[in-house]
Amino acid sequence: MIDMRRTFRFGLLAGGAMAFLGGIGMIESFNERTLIDPILRMGDLFLYGTLFVIAYIAARGEINILEEPDYRAAETTATGAAVGFVATMVTVVYALLITAVDVVEFFPNMDEAMVESLTFEQGAPIGLALLGLASVIVGAVGGWLVSTADGLKQSISKVVGWVLGFALLEVVVTDIVESRDVSRLIYSPNGGLRLWSVAVIAVLVVYLSRRYSGRLTSFAAEVSNADSKSRLRRGVIAFLVFAAIVLPMLLGGILNELMINVSLFVLMGLGLNIVVGLAGLLDLGYVAFFAVGAYGTAVLTSPLSPTFSPQLNWWVALPIVFVLAAIAGLLVGTPVIRMRGDYLAIVTLGFGEIVRILLLSDWLTPLFGGSQGIRRIPGVDVPFLGEVGGTRPEFFVYLTLIFVLIAGYISYRAQNSRIGRAWAAMREDEDVAEAIGISTVSAKLLAFVTGAIIASFAGALFSAKVGAVFTNSFDVLVSIIILVVVIVGGMGSISGVIVGAFVLIGVLGGPKSPGLLAEFAEFKLLFYGAILVFMMLKRPEGLLPSVRRSRELHQDEMSQDAWLEKGGDFTADDAEGATT
Amino acid sequence: MPLLEITGLKKAFGGVQALGGVDFHINENEIVSVIGPNGAGKTSFFNVISGLFAPDEGSIVFDGDSLANHAPNEITRRGIARTFQNVRLFPNLTVLENVMVGQHCRTHAGMWSTILQTAGQRAEEQLIEDKAKDVLSFFGSRLAGYRYDQPAFVLSYANRRRLEIARAMATEPKLLLLDEPTAGMNPRETAELTELIGDLRDKKGFTVVVISHEMKVVEQISDKVVVLDHGVKIAEGDYDDVSTNEDVIEAYLGRPAERDE
Ligand SMILES: Nc1ncnc2c1ncn2[C@@H]1O[C@H](COP(=O)(O)OP(=O)(O)OP(=O)(O)O)[C@@H](O)[C@H]1O
Ligand SMILES: [Mg+2]
Numbered sequence: 001m002i003d004m005r006r007t008f009r010f011g012l013l014a015g016g017a018m019a020f021l022g023g024i025g026m027i028e029s030f031n032e033r034t035l036i037d038p039i040l041r042m043g044d045l046f047l048y049g050t051l052f053v054i055a056y057i058a059a060r061g062e063i064n065i066l067e068e069p070d071y072r073a074a075e076t077t078a079t080g081a082a083v084g085f086v087a088t089m090v091t092v093v094y095a096l097l098i099t100a101v102d103v104v105e106f107f108p109n110m111d112e113a114m115v116e117s118l119t120f121e122q123g124a125p126i127g128l129a130l131l132g133l134a135s136v137i138v139g140a141v142g143g144w145l146v147s148t149a150d151g152l153k154q155s156i157s158k159v160v161g162w163v164l165g166f167a168l169l170e171v172v173v174t175d176i177v178e179s180r181d182v183s184r185l186i187y188s189p190n191g192g193l194r195l196w197s198v199a200v201i202a203v204l205v206v207y208l209s210r211r212y213s214g215r216l217t218s219f220a221a222e223v224s225n226a227d228s229k230s231r232l233r234r235g236v237i238a239f240l241v242f243a244a245i246v247l248p249m250l251l252g253g254i255l256n257e258l259m260i261n262v263s264l265f266v267l268m269g270l271g272l273n274i275v276v277g278l279a280g281l282l283d284l285g286y287v288a289f290f291a292v293g294a295y296g297t298a299v300l301t302s303p304l305s306p307t308f309s310p311q312l313n314w315w316v317a318l319p320i321v322f323v324l325a326a327i328a329g330l331l332v333g334t335p336v337i338r339m340r341g342d343y344l345a346i347v348t349l350g351f352g353e354i355v356r357i358l359l360l361s362d363w364l365t366p367l368f369g370g371s372q373g374i375r376r377i378p379g380v381d382v383p384f385l386g387e388v389g390g391t392r393p394e395f396f397v398y399l400t401l402i403f404v405l406i407a408g409y410i411s412y413r414a415q416n417s418r419i420g421r422a423w424a425a426m427r428e429d430e431d432v433a434e435a436i437g438i439s440t441v442s443a444k445l446l447a448f449v450t451g452a453i454i455a456s457f458a459g460a461l462f463s464a465k466v467g468a469v470f471t472n473s474f475d476v477l478v479s480i481i482i483l484v485v486v487i488v489g490g491m492g493s494i495s496g497v498i499v500g501a502f503v504l505i506g507v508l509g510g511p512k513s514p515g516l517l518a519e520f521a522e523f524k525l526l527f528y529g530a531i532l533v534f535m536m537l538k539r540p541e542g543l544l545p546s547v548r549r550s551r552e553l554h555q556d557e558m559s560q561d562a563w564l565e566k567g568g569d570f571t572a573d574d575a576e577g578a579t580t
Numbered sequence: 581m582p583l584l585e586i587t588g589l590k591k592a593f594g595g596v597q598a599l600g601g602v603d604f605h606i607n608e609n610e611i612v613s614v615i616g617p618n619g620a621g622k623t624s625f626f627n628v629i630s631g632l633f634a635p636d637e638g639s640i641v642f643d644g645d646s647l648a649n650h651a652p653n654e655i656t657r658r659g660i661a662r663t664f665q666n667v668r669l670f671p672n673l674t675v676l677e678n679v680m681v682g683q684h685c686r687t688h689a690g691m692w693s694t695i696l697q698t699a700g701q702r703a704e705e706q707l708i709e710d711k712a713k714d715v716l717s718f719f720g721s722r723l724a725g726y727r728y729d730q731p732a733f734v735l736s737y738a739n740r741r742r743l744e745i746a747r748a749m750a751t752e753p754k755l756l757l758l759d760e761p762t763a764g765m766n767p768r769e770t771a772e773l774t775e776l777i778g779d780l781r782d783k784k785g786f787t788v789v790v791i792s793h794e795m796k797v798v799e800q801i802s803d804k805v806v807v808l809d810h811g812v813k814i815a816e817g818d819y820d821d822v823s824t825n826e827d828v829i830e831a832y833l834g835r836p837a838e839r840d841e
Contacts, residue, residue: 410695417694417705421673421681428670435630437656437685437751446691551672551731 002062007079010058011086014051014139018087018118019094021046025109026523028117033519034192035167042519043117045164048138051087055080055142063146073147080143081136088132091118095128158209159202166201167193169516175252248397256393258506260465261513263400264458265505269485269497270407271454276483277492277546278415279447280427282345284479285332285352289452291474292328293459295359296321298374298469299367305374307366314380314464321460322453329452333445340430352479359471373470377463390465403457404498410454411494423447424548477511484528488535490542492549499543504528581644583608583787584629584660584755589638591621591628591811598624600811601638606755606804611781611788613798615822616808617831622791623665625808626757630662631655643754657685661753663744665760665791671733675723678732678743679712682750715746718776718784738769749784756780758790762797770797777801795823807831 021027031043059076067075095115104111119127120134145153166173170191174183186197193201226233248256268290275283299305300317312320332351336344359368368374379389380399388395414420422443425433434440463469481504489500508524509515520527535542541550582605591599598621606612614622628635631652640647647655661682670678687708693701716723719742727735732743741761748756761777762770774797780786792798798805798819805822807815809831815822822828 413695413697414691417701418684418687418689418708419691419694421677422684424673424677425670425681425684428672429668431632431652432664432668432670433681434652435632435656435662436682436747437653437661438681439651439653441651450691548672551733555671555731555733 002075002079002082006061007058007082008086010054011083012090014054014083014087015090015094017050017054018047018091021050022091022094022114022118023107023110024523024526025114026526028109028114029522030519031117034188034190035164036198037188037190037192037194039195040167040192042168044120047118048134051084051135052138052142054087055083055139056146058083059143059146069147073144076146077140077144080146081140083143084135084137084139085132087139088135091131091135092128095119095131155206155209159205162205163193163198163201166197171254171518172516175254176250178252244401248394251394253393256397258516259397260393260400260461261510262501262506263397263404264462265482265485265501265510266404266498267400267407267458267461268455268482269489269501270404270411270494271451271458272482273486273492273494273497274411274414274423274454275447275451277486277497277549278411278420278427279423279444281444281447282341282348283332283448283451284345284349284476284483285355286348286451286455286482287474287476287478288332288352288355289325289328289455290459290462290478291355291359291471292325292452293321293456294463294469294473295368295374295459296324296456297460297463298377301463302374302377304376306369314378314460318460321456325452325456325459326449329449330445332452333448337441337444349476349479352476356471356474359474371471373468375468377467377469379467380464388464390467396461396465400461403461407454407457408494408498410450414450415492415494419443419446473512475511481505481511481528484532488531488542490545490549492546493542493544496542496544496546503543504531582606583643585641586629587639589625589628589640590636591624591633592636593624597811599628599635602808602811602813604806604813606787606789608754608787609781609785610803611777611790611801612804612806613802614789614791614806614808615793615798619810620808621811622808623759624811626662626759626789626791629655630660630757653685656751656753659752659754660757661748661751661755662757663741663748663759663761665763667737667740667744669732669740669744669747672731674729674731675716675735675743676709676712676728679715679746679750680708682715682747683708683711683752686752712750715749718749718779719746737764738766738773741765742773749780749786754787756786756788758788760791760793762792762794770794774800799823 027043027047029043030046031041033042034040035042035045059079062076062079063072095118098110098115099112116123116127119131121127122130145156148156166186170187170193173186177183177186186194188194223232223236248259251259268286271289272283272286275281275286297314297317299308300310300312300320301314303309303311332348336347339347358364360370362370364370379387379392380396382388382395382399385392385395388399390396415423422433422438425436425438426440426443430440433443462473466473485500485504486497487500488504489498490496505513505515507515507517508520508527509518514521515524541553584604584606586602586604589599589602589604590597600621602621602625604625614625616622624633627633629640629647631647631650631654634649642655642658642660645658647658650658670681673681687704689701689704713724713728716728722739723743723746727739732740735743741764745756745758745761748758758777762773765773777788777790777797778801780788788801790797790801802819805815805817805819806813807822807825807828809827814827814831815825817825
């Protein structure tokens with residue numbers, strides 16, 4: 001039997017979600033992008049994708065293994081369709097309300113245009129009917145999928161995944177293909193995947209996955225089981241290194257540009273990871289050190305630096321920038337030595353803003369150019385290649401990768417050493433760390449200084465790449481985004497930070513730069529927020545967590561005597577009671 | 581000259597006079613017990629010695645130097661290590677790491693040598709690990725072998741207490757302050773640890789101050805017993821003297837003494 005109330009609830013949820021997506025203008029704006037030429041636009045994908053997922057979840061709850069398979073299929077399909085129907089009802093009422101009552105003043109996106117975008121540009125009666133029909137069908141398909149055999153389910157999800165991948169990553173594919181003719185074959189002029197390319201992808205995916213899927217998994221298993229010194233393992237590592245070296249040459253300009261951006265955030269993520277992840281000091285003004293690196297490089301190298309303009313070579317400026325960053329680390333670190341937790345976070349947040357505002361102030365404008373910024377920052381002189389700057393991303397990418405390697409190596413060495421243990425101890429219990437002989441003052445300052453220097457790597461590279469610095473590249477949002485990268489990737493984990501930067505900065509885009517899904521730009525922060533909430537609920541230790549961190553978050557599951565934790569403060573009375 | 585000499589130590593928390601002018605001294609290679617009823621100021625006494633709280637008045641002279649106004653880490657570096665009444669380990673570090681971190685103040689590798697992985701740094705890392713294992717072997721097999729890599733929070737209560745002592749030993753102190761080391765242990769574990777406290781002096785050469793509520797333990801290990809009550813020292817001497825002292829019986833030993841008869 002279908003649980004009517006439950007289905008109804010899911011329907012309301014789906015309808016509410018669809019109305020919300022419409023209300024914030026997401027559907028309207030995403031619909032400007034065609035994914036599959038005549039039939040699918042990105043807004044529709046999100047609208048019906050949401051419904052699809054909710055219908056699927058609703059139907060999954062209806063599965064009863066004791067029932068006949070046929071009956072099961074009918075039941076889940078019906079549940080899905082019912083969810084779709086209820087969702088339409090909500091959306092229809094919503095659309096009618098918006099047409100009838102003018103709320104644009106309060107909700108600027110809730111106008112006729114939004115209703116149009118929800119209804120396939122058809123307007124009230126026909127469009128709403130279409131919307132209802134589509135919702136019921138999508139819901140039914142979502143429900144039906146629950147009851148299908150696993151093999152079929154897998155094939156379908158693979159095909160859908162690859163097709164959507166190709167459709168969403170049109171820019172990337174075009175960039176890699178580098179030939180207009182070929183990409184015109186795959187994509188139609190408006191950027192949507194052509195129908196016949198969808199068919200080719202589907203056939204290829206099904207054929208290849210039938211043929212190779214078993215072998216691929218067994219090869220992966222073989223590699224992961226292999227001895228770390230074995231030839232197989234070394235071969236795979238050598239291949240990956242080789243790929244990393246060759247890849248930038250194969251990629252087009254856009255992807256290299258993106259790689260540079262991701263690398264800059266990996267750098268900053270690694271630096272912040274030392275401060276927050278290893279030493280446990282929540283620094284919300286980390287962007288200040290990035291700014292010191294960038295402005296330091298700008299002043300030292302640019303001929304247009306307003307007052308002081310030594311026009312140094314980038315490599316000569318670099319050590320000076322490190323020293324400046326270290327001093328900045330000490331300046332921020334010293335006054336906050338005695339602060340903990342929330343207080344530290346608030347004060348560092350203030351510091352971050354102070355740096356930006358000081359750069360804009362009348363007092364420092366003669367030195368840093370105020371809102372004019374500093375332009376004409378030269379690129380980096382590289383032997384044999386000449387000046388490498390933003391115009392040659394395929395070379396600049398190597399430069400950033402080298403610094404990422406250095407920062408990664410520093411983090412790796414530090415975390416498994418005397419210093420790393422002291423940081424870990426301090427993060428766990430500052431008073432006890434102090435009481436067993438760790439100078440928490442120097443441990444904290446060391447963390448701030450190391451983090452600051454790594455951020456200044458990123459700043460120096462950023463200046464050379466962009467060729468100009470302005471204060472608006474250094475606002476609070478950057479600090480927050482770096483922190484989100486570290487949290488989502490996995491605090492205290494080097495590989496986690498790298499993965500976090502790829503997922504967030506690479507796919508969604510950084511605070512000022514587009515990612516692979518450039519269309520998301522307007523709703524980037526919404527996605528950031530959604531991902532952060534989801535991660536905190538489902539996987540608070542991050543995508544690739546550090547061992548210590550996941551221990552910390554799952555202590556209660558691992559502890560043999562969790563009950564003792566309740567009485568952690570074991571008093572003398574208890575002791576007497578236990579022994580006399 | 582005593583290893584630690586304390587005169588007129590006072591410490592108040594708001595209106596509570598936790599320590600009201602305590603004189604205390606301990607010679608090298610002695611084991612002194614500090615006893616007293618709940619709230620007598622025993623833990624506060626340790627907290628002030630180890631620098632967690634600054635004293636209001638009084639002097640603390642350790643090994644010939646005054647300890648006034650030193651940060652706790654500096655005091656540990658000079659040779660005073662302690663454990664806590666409510667065990668305070670680093671729960672997410674492994675057993676071995678908990679002890680290794682204790683050697684922080686005896687080792688030197690800085691950021692540069694760590695990044696450059698100098699020969700000295702590697703040798704020091706190895707030494708830290710070897711010493712940590714050596715310290716843990718003091719407790720036999722209880723904290724050895726597969727336990728090295730377990731996070732501290734999975735340990736049993738008794739093992740946590742042992743690990744905390746090991747961590748304190750790793751700082752290579754002259755003076756060990758143990759705050760109720762046998763609290764929460766069963767009689768067998770208590771007997772075993774009592775013996776080990778003796779070994780701390782006899783085999784390892786530490787001078788030890790022990791806070792304890794368990795008279796059997798006190799009787800067995802102490803060269804001298806100091807009794808605190810309401811922040812004031814009310815008696816001092818060997819176990820037999822103290823346990824027959826009228827003031828002490830009234831303040832503290834009243835109940836157990838009756839029960840023992
Ligand atoms: N940090 C603090 N803040 C305020 N009061 C404190 C603090 N530490 C100790 N006290 C007070 O000082 C007095 C002595 O406490 P202390 O913990 O030293 O006693 P104790 O002898 O160790 O007792 P127990 O046998 O229960 O461990 C108590 O009245 C206690 O409430
Ligand atoms: Mg106490």
